[in-house]
Amino acid sequence: MTCVKISLKEIPKNSMVEFYFPAQKPWERKPVLLVNYNGEIYALEAFCTHNGLSLEDGFLTDDGRIVCSWHGSVFDVKTGKVLDGPAKRDLKKYNVKIEGDEVIVSE
Numbered sequence: 001m002t003c004v005k006i007s008l009k010e011i012p013k014n015s016m017v018e019f020y021f022p023a024q025k026p027w028e029r030k031p032v033l034l035v036n037y038n039g040e041i042y043a044l045e046a047f048c049t050h051n052g053l054s055l056e057d058g059f060l061t062d063d064g065r066i067v068c069s070w071h072g073s074v075f076d077v078k079t080g081k082v083l084d085g086p087a088k089r090d091l092k093k094y095n096v097k098i099e100g101d102e103v104i105v106s107e
Helices: none
Strands: 003-007 015-021 030-037 040-045 065-067 074-076 082-084 093-099 102-106
Touching: 003 015, 030 102
Parallel strands: none
Antiparallel strands: 003 102, 015 030, 030 040, 040 093, 065 074, 074 082, 093 102
16 A cells, blocks of 8 residues: 655645655656645645646635636545536545654555
């Protein structure tokens, strides 16, 4: 099972940070967007499903929506579901486990 471990301190409250699952070759690394929404950690596919651009450059709303800064697609932070297009496919959601001050994300 592929997993990534990150210190909880690296994901400030109400922020989004992009990390990568490890891989044998650098170009095979899979990006994951870690979101600290009101103290809860969520892990989602890191690139917008509309045009493949980074969601880390977008913003997190007060009501738990991730808005892509490129074309305005909107996703639910808790589920990855598309709430508004142009994206049509939901973001993949990853498993998150907190152990002490460490976040463990797995596929």
